[in-house]
Amino acid sequence: MSEISARIESLDREARGVTHVEGKAIFVDGALPGEDVEYSPYRRKGSYELAQLLRVKSPSPSRVEPHCRWFGHCGGCSLQHMEFRAQVAAKQRILEDAFWHIARIRPERMMSPIYGEPWRYRHRARMSVRLVRKKGGVLVGFHERRSSFVADMTSCEVMPERISDLIPKLRSLVGNLSICERLPQVEVAIGERVTVLVLRVLEPPSEQDKVLLKAFSEEVGVQFWLQPVGPETAVPFWPLDAPPLDYTLPEFDVSIAFRPTDFTQVNHAVNRMLVRRALGLLDPASGERVLDLFCGLGNFTLPIARRGARVHGVEGSPELVQRAVHNAGRNALEGRCSFEAANLFDEAAVERVMALAGAIDKALIDPPREGAMEVVKRLSVATGTRRIVYVSCDPGTLARDAGVLVGTQGYTLRAAGIVNMFPQTSHVESIALFEAA
Numbered sequence: 001m002s003e004i005s006a007r008i009e010s011l012d013r014e015a016r017g018v019t020h021v022e023g024k025a026i027f028v029d030g031a032l033p034g035e036d037v038e039y040s041p042y043r044r045k046g047s048y049e050l051a052q053l054l055r056v057k058s059p060s061p062s063r064v065e066p067h068c069r070w071f072g073h074c075g076g077c078s079l080q081h082m083e084f085r086a087q088v089a090a091k092q093r094i095l096e097d098a099f100w101h102i103a104r105i106r107p108e109r110m111m112s113p114i115y116g117e118p119w120r121y122r123h124r125a126r127m128s129v130r131l132v133r134k135k136g137g138v139l140v141g142f143h144e145r146r147s148s149f150v151a152d153m154t155s156c157e158v159m160p161e162r163i164s165d166l167i168p169k170l171r172s173l174v175g176n177l178s179i180c181e182r183l184p185q186v187e188v189a190i191g192e193r194v195t196v197l198v199l200r201v202l203e204p205p206s207e208q209d210k211v212l213l214k215a216f217s218e219e220v221g222v223q224f225w226l227q228p229v230g231p232e233t234a235v236p237f238w239p240l241d242a243p244p245l246d247y248t249l250p251e252f253d254v255s256i257a258f259r260p261t262d263f264t265q266v267n268h269a270v271n272r273m274l275v276r277r278a279l280g281l282l283d284p285a286s287g288e289r290v291l292d293l294f295c296g297l298g299n300f301t302l303p304i305a306r307r308g309a310r311v312h313g314v315e316g317s318p319e320l321v322q323r324a325v326h327n328a329g330r331n332a333l334e335g336r337c338s339f340e341a342a343n344l345f346d347e348a349a350v351e352r353v354m355a356l357a358g359a360i361d362k363a364l365i366d367p368p369r370e371g372a373m374e375v376v377k378r379l380s381v382a383t384g385t386r387r388i389v390y391v392s393c394d395p396g397t398l399a400r401d402a403g404v405l406v407g408t409q410g411y412t413l414r415a416a417g418i419v420n421m422f423p424q425t426s427h428v429e430s431i432a433l434f435e436a437a
Contacts, residue, residue, distance in 0.1 A: 006019040017033065032063055060082075129185055130184070138171045193246070345374055351378065359383075
């Protein structure tokens with residue numbers, strides 16, 4: 001194994017230290033900016049290498065002892081060795097660099113970062129399950145780092161303590177089921193009044209399995225759902241009289257119901273701050289017409305309506321649209337909201353949405369990692385949309401789309417900032433404000 005010394009220059013979007021040797025970029029797992037390290041490459045390509053950290057010769061002031069005993073083995077976190085405030089600053093730099101290197105633009109103002117508690121924040125998780133006899137039985141957890149194997153872990157510091165404490169119990173439970181080799185996944189969804197565990201079952205549980213599941217549910221206070229095929233096939237198993245899953249946005253007097261397999265933000269506290277920031281930037285007012293694109297369950301739609309604007313939500317999933325309509329009704333906001341299902345990655349579908357929407361004063365965009373290219377090509381100052389708030393889970397596609405909005409659609413990038421939705425990980429969520437130039 002070859003050992004090479006280098007000074008780490010920066011952090012990349014996957015939380016790897018970056019250095020350059022003879023013009024080639026080297027990405028070193030676990031290294032931090034400013035550190036002198038020794039590393040060994042494990043994958044060589046023409047223009048870059050991936051390397052493992054062997055030794056830190058001079059540690060960064062930001063280096064800390066990882067909080068979790070499984071860090072480095074479990075692939076769920078990648079930044080526990082970096083002090084929390086330094087994590088936030090590094091993510092802000094990643095966003096700024098993306099704007100400049102991809103679109104050659106800079107925000108007029110970098111907003112203060114949004115962040116919450118660094119631990120115990122994760123209210124959603126999808127854990128893999130695997131019977132590994134040579135490790136003593138069933139494993140329940142996240143994948144190992146750079147591997148498809150399930151990490152041999154018995155706790156998780158980013159999940160609420162009550163859920164973390166369930167991991168050893170789940171290992172024992174699944175190991176006693178007749179279908180233990182036909183149960184590849186447990187999904188966790190935490191609401192205001194109930195915690196749901198969705199078991200992905202490739203065959204139905206036996207009668208004895210059902211007895212064990214019911215006893216476990218009553219012992220630890222969770223509701224089990226069973227999912228035989230895709231997410232929409234998940235159904236409640238026990239108890240059947242549990243309260244529905246929901247989360248609240250108290251500042252807007254909104255409660256949003258969801259199924260345990262629906263997309264919702266994993267960090268409820270930071271989501272509340274994100275919605276507050278987005279609504280502050282958008283500033284919807286009575287009489288205005290707002291378009292909420294990639295609206296999901298109505299996370300932004302309903303607060304916009306609560307502020308008095310008329311809002312039209314568009315989402316690719318018909319099932320999520322149905323639930324958004326339901327959420328508007330349960331919050332008595334159906335008179336200010338409308339929803340439709342449309343593929344916002346399809347040119348013709350976006351053209352139809354824009355034509356039917358008519359004159360729009362403001363827009364909010366919250367796309368998946370792929371971004372919103374077909375949308376931003378059709379939002380323009382010329383059509384009367386004078387303000388856009390863009391919530392992003394990928395700084396690269398945000399920067400790409402910002403280049404279109406600023407370069408051809410008549411907007412100025414007024415402000416941008418990061419939202420640290422996933423502490424201890426490399427994930428960068430962000431928000432940006434575009435206004436008519």
